[in-house]
Amino acid sequence: MSGAEKGAVLILGAASDIARATARAYAAHGHPIQLAARNVDRLSADKADLETRSAVTVTLHELDALDTASHKGFVDGLPELPHIAVSAIGVLGDQGDNASDPDKATAIFRANFEGPASLFLVLANAMEARGSGTLIGISSVAGDRGRASNYIYGSAKAGFTAYLSGLRNRLAKKGVHVVTVLPGFVATAMTEGMDLNPRLTAQPEEVAQAILNAGEKRRDVVYVRGIWRLIMAVIRSIPEGIFKKTSI
Amino acid sequence: MTRLSGWGRFPVAACKTRRARSEADVAAALDTPLIARGNGRAYGDAALNPDPTLDMRGTDRMISFEAGTGVLVAEAGVLLADVIAAFLPRGWFPMVTPGTKFVTLGGAIAADVHGKNHHRDGSFRRCLDWIEVMGPEGEVTRTRPGDDLFDWTCGGMGLTGVILRAQLRLAPVATGWIEQEVRAAPTLDAAMDEMEMTLDRPYSVAWLDCLASGRDLGRSLIMLGRHADLSDLPAGKRAAPFATPDKTTRRLPFDLPPALLNSATLGTLNAAYYARGRRKTCKHLVDWDSYFYPLDTILDWNRGYGKRGFVQFQCVLPMETAREGMRALLKRISASGQGSFLSVLKRMGPAEGRFSFPMEGYTLALDFPATDRALDLMKRLDDIMTAFGGRQYLAKDARMEKRVLDASDPRAKAFAEMRAQQGLTGRFTSLQSERLGL
Numbered sequence: 001m002s003g004a005e006k007g008a009v010l011i012l013g014a015a016s017d018i019a020r021a022t023a024r025a026y027a028a029h030g031h032p033i034q035l036a037a038r039n040v041d042r043l044s045a046d047k048a049d050l051e052t053r054s055a056v057t058v059t060l061h062e063l064d065a066l067d068t069a070s071h072k073g074f075v076d077g078l079p080e081l082p083h084i085a086v087s088a089i090g091v092l093g094d095q096g097d098n099a100s101d102p103d104k105a106t107a108i109f110r111a112n113f114e115g116p117a118s119l120f121l122v123l124a125n126a127m128e129a130r131g132s133g134t135l136i137g138i139s140s141v142a143g144d145r146g147r148a149s150n151y152i153y154g155s156a157k158a159g160f161t162a163y164l165s166g167l168r169n170r171l172a173k174k175g176v177h178v179v180t181v182l183p184g185f186v187a188t189a190m191t192e193g194m195d196l197n198p199r200l201t202a203q204p205e206e207v208a209q210a211i212l213n214a215g216e217k218r219r220d221v222v223y224v225r226g227i228w229r230l231i232m233a234v235i236r237s238i239p240e241g242i243f244k245k246t247s248i
Numbered sequence: 249m250t251r252l253s254g255w256g257r258f259p260v261a262a263c264k265t266r267r268a269r270s271e272a273d274v275a276a277a278l279d280t281p282l283i284a285r286g287n288g289r290a291y292g293d294a295a296l297n298p299d300p301t302l303d304m305r306g307t308d309r310m311i312s313f314e315a316g317t318g319v320l321v322a323e324a325g326v327l328l329a330d331v332i333a334a335f336l337p338r339g340w341f342p343m344v345t346p347g348t349k350f351v352t353l354g355g356a357i358a359a360d361v362h363g364k365n366h367h368r369d370g371s372f373r374r375c376l377d378w379i380e381v382m383g384p385e386g387e388v389t390r391t392r393p394g395d396d397l398f399d400w401t402c403g404g405m406g407l408t409g410v411i412l413r414a415q416l417r418l419a420p421v422a423t424g425w426i427e428q429e430v431r432a433a434p435t436l437d438a439a440m441d442e443m444e445m446t447l448d449r450p451y452s453v454a455w456l457d458c459l460a461s462g463r464d465l466g467r468s469l470i471m472l473g474r475h476a477d478l479s480d481l482p483a484g485k486r487a488a489p490f491a492t493p494d495k496t497t498r499r500l501p502f503d504l505p506p507a508l509l510n511s512a513t514l515g516t517l518n519a520a521y522y523a524r525g526r527r528k529t530c531k532h533l534v535d536w537d538s539y540f541y542p543l544d545t546i547l548d549w550n551r552g553y554g555k556r557g558f559v560q561f562q563c564v565l566p567m568e569t570a571r572e573g574m575r576a577l578l579k580r581i582s583a584s585g586q587g588s589f590l591s592v593l594k595r596m597g598p599a600e601g602r603f604s605f606p607m608e609g610y611t612l613a614l615d616f617p618a619t620d621r622a623l624d625l626m627k628r629l630d631d632i633m634t635a636f637g638g639r640q641y642l643a644k645d646a647r648m649e650k651r652v653l654d655a656s657d658p659r660a661k662a663f664a665e666m667r668a669q670q671g672l673t674g675r676f677t678s679l680q681s682e683r684l685g686l
Contacts, residue, residue: 017269017306028333049309052320053334192267 007083017188019088021208027054036063065115098152112156184228256291257557258618269306275386283678286352292646293679318418324354340418343375359643360403360604364451373402377415384675403604423489425476436466458591461582492535560644562613570610573636588614
């Protein structure tokens with residue numbers, strides 16, 4: 001495929017570190033880029049960056065991930081239905097606050113599950129009708145098992161992981177591919193100040209490369225660093241009676 | 249707190265890092281004394297400050313590029329590797345580049361880095377149209393060549409403020425290839441004669457066998473180069489002149505055991521390298537990455553010296569004393585039996601600026617494991633360097649004493665006075681600036 005024929009890539013939640021790295025990686029491969037975020041004007045410097053580095057077309061699109069009623073209009077308003085859509089929408093919050101305040105908990109549920117699931121619902125239907133496309137959802141290893149330290153965020157991500165799995169199943173024969181990306185720890189604004197083991201912590205550029213490869217090779221579920229597959233397999237295998245007494 | 253170090257992994261210090269993603273983040277960090285850090289390629293403690301070290305890699309947006317003139321405006325955290333990836337395919341290459349492409353623009357400006365073309369094209373400052381620097385009160389100044397702030401900031405090791413953005417000129421190139429010519433010089437004098445006779449070559453650097461002694465002292469391979477024209481390429485490569493082989497990068501996955509590096513293994517390696525180079529002295533084409541950045545293909549090569557890390561010693565001696573001084577340095581090193589993986593000799597062009605490293609003469613760069621013995625040897629080298637009127641490169645320095653800097657580089661006093669006058673002392677501070685009283 002020559003550069004001019006490459007399909008557009010839509011980045012949902014385009015202001016995050018992972019989203020920025022992902023947009024760069026796709027732009028470097030010649031894809032036109034659609035950046036979608038709240039207050040999207042703040043991304044004009046990122047648009048200039050992508051256009052300067054890669055000489056591709058970049059468009060900015062206002063998006064409120066929590067306003068599910070607007071999602072159909074949002075997708076219809078894109079300059080073209082993207083070839084690939086990546087959801088980097090997510091909010092971690094503080095587990096202590098999340099677990100004690102129903103409003104905060106609900107906000108985490110909605111931002112990590114409801115919003116991205118609703119957007120993918122609209123995109124999936126449009127891609128199914130077209131008969132092609134790739135949906136890439138960034139979920140989390142926190143969704144692999146609920147733990148005391150992050151189960152509000154983790155349960156929302158578990159919902160999103162299950163949603164992506166179902167969507168993949170539904171669209172497998174319709175020409176639309178669905179990828180679940182599980183980054184593990186990533187050195188981003190979200191985790192700044194946390195004391196993370198460097199061997200378990202990926203850089204945003206590493207996640208971006210994993211996303212690109214997964215889309216290209218039509219992988220289903222991707223752990224960015226392989227060690228997380230092992231860690232989560234162990235964590236999932238601990239019997240509940242023992243697990244409930246641990247503090248992992 | 250993270251355990252942070254420079255590229256040499258010596259010294260290591262507990263530092264709180266804060267990542268800046270925007271100008272506002274930089275301004276917000278100014279309430280405590282800080283040093284800005286780029287990609288951590290300075291070897292020693294120049295970009296270490298306990299609380300905080302301001303990580304500028306988050307400000308890495310390119311802002312604009314003029315395809316007709318090769319003028320790029322970019323944020324300070326952009327890597328030279330990014331610049332090359334974006335613009336070499338369009339026929340542009342950095343005017344000045346150090347021996348690694350993994351430096352940020354901010355780091356290149358702060359250290360006023362030089363490359364293999366310093367004798368002709370000067371240091372990094374020469375490709376800059378302007379830079380923007382944030383001062384201690386959050387004020388941003390756009391400063392140009394000729395301004396005081398510009399002059400102190402290029403080579404000022406981040407101690408004049410936080411470098412935010414720059415406009416730089418790239419050089420047009422016709423291909424991604426370098427025509428390289430290797431010449432063997434059996435002695436130090438022969439090497440320096442050769443470099444004097446080839447001053448018209450765009451790129452010139454010598455690899456030196458620092459363990460050779462007696463009549464072999466200073467034997468070198470001189471590597472000359474120029475950007476290849478389209479007509480220099482074999483017919484098969486002309487259709488895609490910027491397509492060079494993708495480097496398979498390797499990573500040193502663990503620290504090598506220190507015992508692997510001793511005078512016997514290094515002596516053998518150095519002798520073999522010299523013998524191999526001597527046989528290959530004709531002109532040949534080398535891709536840009538192998539030519540400018542041979543070590544970048546081994547990511548984390550700094551682990552080759554083991555856990556304890558390593559220290560670079562790089563000084564420049566003026567023309568008048570260069571021959572005698574280099575001989576004295578090499579004799580001292582050779583006698584110690586402590587070799588260096590990589591010893592580089594280079595002819596430098598005229599000095600520019602008030603605190604930049606280069607001066608007209610010869611620069612020698614060596615690395616040593618950070619052992620007591622080697623650190624002791626370096627003190628002896630400090631004295632020799634000072635006696636011959638030389639000075640050291642702060643981007644490499646991790647251990648020089650204040651008295652050595654004061655004795656060898658009288659500009660340091662003026663720099664420190666300027667800092668005090670401008671209210672910069674105690675606002676922009678690194679372990680290096682504390683150690684050297686800058």
